[in-house]
Amino acid sequence: xxxxxxxxxAPAPRARGRGALIRARFARNRLALVGVxxxxxxxxxxxxxxxxxxxxxxxxDFGSLDVGPGAQHWFGTTHSGQDLFALTLRGLxxxxxxxxxxxxxxxxxxxxxxxxxxYFGGWTDRVLMWFLDLMLVxxxxxxxxxxxxxxxxxxxxxxxxxxxxxxxMITGRVVRxxxxxxxxxxxxLAARYMGVHPLVIIFRHILPNAASILIIDATVQxxxxxxxxxxxxxxxxxxxxxxxxxxxxxxxxxxxxNTSPWLFFFPAAFLVLIGVSVAFIGDGLRDAFDPTxxxxxxxxxxxxxxxxxxxxxxxxxxxxxxxAAAGPAAPTEEGLTS
Numbered sequence: 001x002x003x004x005x006x007x008x009x010a011p012a013p014r015a016r017g018r019g020a021l022i023r024a025r026f027a028r029n030r031l032a033l034v035g036v037x038x039x040x041x042x043x044x045x046x047x048x049x050x051x052x053x054x055x056x057x058x059x060x061d062f063g064s065l066d067v068g069p070g071a072q073h074w075f076g077t078t079h080s081g082q083d084l085f086a087l088t089l090r091g092l093x094x095x096x097x098x099x100x101x102x103x104x105x106x107x108x109x110x111x112x113x114x115x116x117x118x119y120f121g122g123w124t125d126r127v128l129m130w131f132l133d134l135m136l137v138x139x140x141x142x143x144x145x146x147x148x149x150x151x152x153x154x155x156x157x158x159x160x161x162x163x164x165x166x167x168x169m170i171t172g173r174v175v176r177x178x179x180x181x182x183x184x185x186x187x188x189l190a191a192r193y194m195g196v197h198p199l200v201i202i203f204r205h206i207l208p209n210a211a212s213i214l215i216i217d218a219t220v221q222x223x224x225x226x227x228x229x230x231x232x233x234x235x236x237x238x239x240x241x242x243x244x245x246x247x248x249x250x251x252x253x254x255x256x257x258n259t260s261p262w263l264f265f266f267p268a269a270f271l272v273l274i275g276v277s278v279a280f281i282g283d284g285l286r287d288a289f290d291p292t293x294x295x296x297x298x299x300x301x302x303x304x305x306x307x308x309x310x311x312x313x314x315x316x317x318x319x320x321x322x323x324a325a326a327g328p329a330a331p332t333e334e335g336l337t338s
Contacts, residue, residue, distance in 0.1 A: 025288040032284020038277035055083035103222035110171035118179025140166035212289035
């Protein structure tokens with residue numbers, strides 16, 4: 001292929017790397033981009049808006065007790081006169097931190113335990129799998145309900161660690177199975193024969209090749225951790241007063257959902273937004289890392305350009321053999337035998 005301006009051969013197009021292809025596939029997914037936009041908007045709203053509000057989440061407006069949404073209080077007020085919009089943003093801060101810290105932490109535990117069990121094998125594999133099976137049969141919700149009161153007087157980040165400690169087991173089994181396959185690859189065997197430390201092999205050669213499942217799992221775990229914190233806080237085992245989360249606000253507004261619906265529906269709406277946005281991002285990452293997924297295929301077909309009309313006519317025209325040159329006809333087989 002030549003350059004029409006200079007007549008020199010045009011340079012061959014550069015092949016895109018795997019990261020560029022993943023970003024291109026993700027950018028083609030509109031719902032994934034909507035999810036990213038929603039998460040960014042929620043983070044900005046939760047952390048940038050409170051300093052500009054007239055009411056803080058711990059202020060009481062005793063002249064407006066249990067009033068509906070209006071110009072002075074956008075989401076209404078509680079029975080004690082607290083501004084529900086400020087309370088919701090405060091609860092949104094806690095729920096976002098719980099999800100954005102607890103989700104990746106859960107995936108990290110699963111990656112370390114699963115990769116170690118799959119790579120070392122032997123007694124290490126048996127002990128870690130025994131521990132994993134034990135964690136699977138333990139009722140996590142009841143154990144968290146028993147342990148959470150012991151951490152109420154400390155920092156609430158211990159609660160995030162507890163949530164992450166009971167959500168890694170399924171992903172750990174998947175990573176173990178992938179590691180058992182990856183440890184027989186040539187590059188892993190070469191690193192082992194060169195005397196590279198096993199932990200270096202795990203973190204440099206094995207886990208990067210399982211990055212697709214780990215990234216998708218971390219995204220899914222964000223929503224799961226947020227819902228877990230909301231459930232425990234709803235039953236009084238999570239974040240407690242004077243601090244608030246979306247779970248505590250939903251629990252406080254549930255008895256008044258019929259008489260004062262704003263107390264329940266506004267915090268619940270923000271919880272739904274978190275779950276929907278994280279689900280959109282997770283679907284987009286799955287399609288981006290898996291080219292055989294339905295979303296990736298549909299995006300690739302949508303970007304295919306149709307042929308121009310003149311080229312399409314050429315493609316549809318039947319192929320004709322060129323006419324034979326004039327001259328004596330070649331002898332046939334019948335003529336030779338006659």
